[in-house]
Amino acid sequence: MRVAIVHEWLVTRAGSERVVEQLLQVWPQADLFALIDFYSEADRAHIGGRHARTTFLQNFPGARTRYRSLLPLMPLAVEQLDLSSYDLVISSSHAVAKGVLTGPDQVHVSYVHSPIRYAWDLQHQYLRESGLLGGPKAWLARWLLHRIRIWDYRTAAGVDQFVANSEFIARRIRKVYGRDSVVVHPPVEIDAFPLQEQKQDYYLCASRMVPYKQMPLIVEAFAGMPGRRLVVIGEGPELQRVRALAAPNIEVLGYQPHAELRRHMQAAKAFVFAAEEDFGIMPVEVQACGTPVIAYGRGGARDTVLPPESSSHPTGMFFEAQTVDAIRAAVDRFEALAPRFSPQACREHALQFDEAVFRRRIAEVVDEACRRHPRFSRQTATAQE
Template sequence: MKVAIVHEWLDTYAGSERVLEQLLLAWPEADLFAVCDFLPEAERGFLGGRRPRTTFIQRLPFARTQFRKYLSLMPLAVEQIDLSGYDLVLSSSHAVAKGVLTGPGQLHVSYIHSPMRYAWDLQHQYLRESGSERGLKGAIARWMLHRLRIWDRASAAGVDVLVANSSYIAERIRKVWRRESVVIHPPVAVHRFTLRRDKQDYYLVASRMVPYKRVELVTAAFRRMPGRKLVVIGDGPNMKAVRDAAGGAANITFLGRVSQPELIDRMQGARAALHAAEEDFGIAIVEAQACGTPMIAYGRGGALDIVRAPPANQPTGVFFAEQTPESIIAAVEQFEGLAEAITPEACRANAMRFGEAVFRDAMKALVARELGAR
């Protein structure tokens, strides 16, 4: 059986590349394709020496640093990838990779990180942030996004099996593409984190400081809880807002960026970790649970697939219902009222559901079922 794996673009080793890494391990004989490949040499190890076959986007002017500006050409580019000689096509898609053309004798399974947010529900936010709300530039951007939506839904119809990375993304797929999907959670390197039972007297929030992470809500909440300590790890463009919300409170400690060993140490020692964002999945939540650390998380998005909140058997954390300091304060108080019922062992066991081998086995089993049904 000839296998092709199609990835969006390669420029860094991040979340979707970890999925690609596990697909390559599950199907080591596969050929690799991508819209473009500008991955630094130091980050190429997970490709196992492979050089992906790329599209004409690779050769366009300034593509190395500005390839995302060619988004309107990417549907055309991905459709030019010739996959006619392959029996199985696996695509890893958050934009256009699912749009490769396949025939009736081929099985196309597409792992969906998310439908294109900037073309659907986040269009207006995208236009504001890119300065494209008005004028000729705005008109062109709106027309481009309109055309992308038409292509996006049409290309989704050509995929045999859609795999969503969470129940939240499955619902988005149902909303924008009117398709059902199978949920297989993304792989998390849980083996890199070890269980620690001796928790210390502090809470932790570790995050990139960008607006949608809503870390300023956490610091604002702990500013009003002077008897509870908060450690804040991370940096980014929203750091000023996060510090301003803390108001110089003595119980809040900012560590900035730290090394991976220190991050893990702080994660292992925390009484609980907080997560205030609405995420597609939430790998950081799984990592904290792998350390045996309970979670206090916003109860929307991928967190609902991860954290087991009361009245679930062997709970691993609690949810707060609103992205407000008041809701976070109430959740912290709820957690402290039932902390004895949330054990490090239960948190660790919960995280093991999301291991890399679990992901590979689930994907291979899915493909085997689909091939067997043909």
């Protein structure tokens, strides 16, 4: 079969790009497509030095740094990719990649990191954070997002099989598109995070410091627990606010190289995670190090953390509200139940999200989608005759 893999943009190597890397390992003969491709040579090495076939957005002024502002043009751009000669199309989609045009004799499997967040249930949050609450620009943004929602819903009909990266996203796919999906968790490079059984007496939170990550909330919670030490790693627009909230028991390190971040992940007694993520790779990486997780109990964390209520070998626990009091109560409960959390149990659980597991599962799902498709089922029947 001729195989095409479609992604939105290749700019920085993040979680969705790691999915593309693994897809290319499963289907090394595939051709790669993207709206834009500005990968560095170091990042490109992870996709075998490939260059994606791109769209007219590649040559737009400022596309390298302000590509998100081109969202109104992205539906048009992705429809210009000519995939008519391919038997199998696999889209890796968190915005518009699932909207590629395919025909009745092609199989389209869409791995969805999320339906377009800022066009659906997170629209109002996006408009608030962008300062688009009133005036002509705000109404233009609302109209454009309305049009994108119509397009996004309509193009869901062109997908033969949806694959969600978590149960949370599977529910979002059902809500937005009215379609069922198969859950295949994204790949995590477990071997890059070795187990360490000896822990030190501090908690860790680490993330990009953007509003939805709720880093100031964690710092404020620990500022009221002077007997418990917190180490904070990350950078971003919320860093100054985090520094202002920090108390003597809180060490704000800012940006740290990967090796230093990993050292803290291995040594911490627990990792505190307050974001509502679609999946959330860092909690899995932390568990691979043998470190339990105290997480906000919504979103992808429900897929990746085993609480004491549901497992005899727990790997963490949840707090049910993004509040200071909820975080403090969860930390108190973690301290009380500390003997139940085993570094080995955390590591064993994390192995379920390894890259090899992802490759096997996604291959099975795609093979099953092809077997069910009328074109390939007819070919199988003819071959058997």
